[in-house]
Amino acid sequence: EAEVAQSPRYKITEKSQAVAFWCDPISGHATLYWYRQILGQGPELLVQFQDESVVDDSQLPKDRFSAERLKGVDSTLKIQPAELGDSAMYLCASSLEGGLLLDTQYFGPGTRLTVL
Amino acid sequence: KQEVTQIPAALSVPEGENLVLNCSFTDSAIYNLQWFRQDPGKGLTSLLLIQSSQREQTSGRLNASLDKSSGRSTLYIAASQPGDSATYLCAVSGGGANSKLTFGKGITLSVRP
Secondary structure: OOOEEEEEEEEEOOOOOOOEEEEOOOOOOOEEEEEEOOOOOOOOEEEEOOOOEEEEEEOOOOEEEEEOOOOOOOOEEEEOOOHHHHEEEEEEEEOOOOOOOOOOOOOOOOOEEEEO | OOEEOOOOEEEEEEOOOOOOEEEEEOOOOEHHHHHHHHHOOOEEEEEEEEEEOOOOOEEEEEEEEOOOOEEEEEEEOOOOOOOOOOOEEEEEEOOEEEEEEEEOOOOOEEEOO
């Protein structure tokens, strides 16, 4: 069964350092989402891509976060510089084509970030 | 702004009990609703997706219902097992360009042997 791949699974960094996360969606899925989940909370959307274009990045802290999906397939989320409050689980999800009535979002295993 | 609420935050039941998990949302103009399961430190597994025009969906021992007009959904788990212990999250989608999911905080379920 096809799955969303993410790496690394765990990342420990010091504040002010740069970190990057990678996501490979299910093959053929045009829509890719990055969510952030703080412990004890539900995930919140950071950025949504349709193919290589950003559809929604209204909740992305653009002064330190950036995201790209250059060829409309895999994606990278970067934080520079990392702050203590960025410690969270970063989840990537994909769907066949966002906006369809029956469009299930499939989630990867996540990257657990700890900022010291 | 859509808000999703799941109460209580935690629930402990003995094995074999039938149980209901509740979810409420403030804006009834949803496209679909999904229930997810999350094991500690893991990603999310989709359990059921209900279209806005549907009333319920079933998968094995799970049944999810949707009452869009009242802004409520329930997840029914029949004959609970210790392996059902996890956090269950409810999420709604606005559809179209607003297909992002808005999540509740989840209900952490513990099924005692």
